[in-house]
Amino acid sequence: MATIKTKGIIIRRINLGEADRILTILTEDRGKIRVLAKGVRKPKAKLSGFLELFRYNEYLLAEGRNLDLVTGAYTIDNLVGVGQSLRSVATAYYIAETVDKLIEETQEVSKAFEIVYRSLKAISQSGDLDAIKSWFEINLLANLGFRPELNHCVECRAAINEGWFSFELGGILDRVHRSADPAALPVDATELSELRAIGGNIPKQVSSKVAQIGAGFMEQIIDRNLKSKEFLADVTSGFRE
Ligand SMILES: [Zn+2]
Known part of the structure; x- marks a missing residue:
């Protein structure tokens, strides 16, 4: 099974079935992608802590039938300060939703990742x-x-x-x-x-x-x-x- 490595920020998560999640990730080098995180909502799932919204991670992906599967992740920046207030979270949601609406899957938009990361970073630093x-x-x-x-x-x-x-x-x-x-x-x-x-x-x-x-x-x-x-x-x- 081919393995892919990529880095990006989770901009959307939806629950699937009993314990899975589909993640939308704005990547540094592949545009916007959707991937499947299997079993991640089970208690004690190994990856669950890494796959929070607005998390900037490096991911290991394996080719799946429809969506690629997340097999590993480690956090580059947890952007934890994004959660400091309701307004800061709302602004981060707005940014994530707007990017999701405007950018198609795998559409290469130069600097889109950089713009989103700089915005979320500034939010987390109380800008x-x-x-x-x-x-x-x-x-x-x-x-x-x-x-x-x-x-x-x-x-x-x-x-x-x-x-x-x-x-x-x-x-x-x-x-x-x-x-x-x-x-x-x-x-x-x-x-x-x-x-x-x-x-x-x-x-x-x-x-x-x-x-x-x-x-x-x-x-x-x-x-x-x-x-x-x-x-x-x-x-x-x-x-x-
Ligand atoms: Zn004129």
Whole structure:
């Protein structure tokens, strides 16, 4: 039986049958994978302590019939501080669920692992949760190909330092073109430079406008992603009829 070694963070767990679990792992080198942990819910199961949610492990996997099987694990970082408060756990759940929704199995997204690990690490080290959440949202989206345009008006390409942020159009609009999206949010020069800087390190804190833009932009992309999946499902079922 072929053995595979990989490292990654557990982003989802579902119970299966009497004592098994299916784990979704965001790996360093294989994208998102689903694996089967057999017997892991039995009392005294050897691996159960290693297979907690948000755990960063190295895994030994054996080829299984449908899913690969976890045969060994050791912890690289238990990220124990993630559990320090209800809000910190909720933020970690949000990060894990968002990644699970946006990234397909085995889809290679450069830096997705790094972004998730840095976010969870910052949570476990008591970083500002709003700042971590916004940093995660804007950086994950940028790596998925949705880098917001923050330097030029998305309609006419004029360079601007303040304007209106459009979720729909994925960037800022100047005064002339703000009507292109009536729902666009006004962004002043300070907020815009804050947004531009968020591609670097996780900030100590973020303004409520930046938090609103990160969350709104993420919501928009998840919604669009869901609609295109539904569309694809409709089209495929149409072909079958
Ligand atoms: Zn313009």
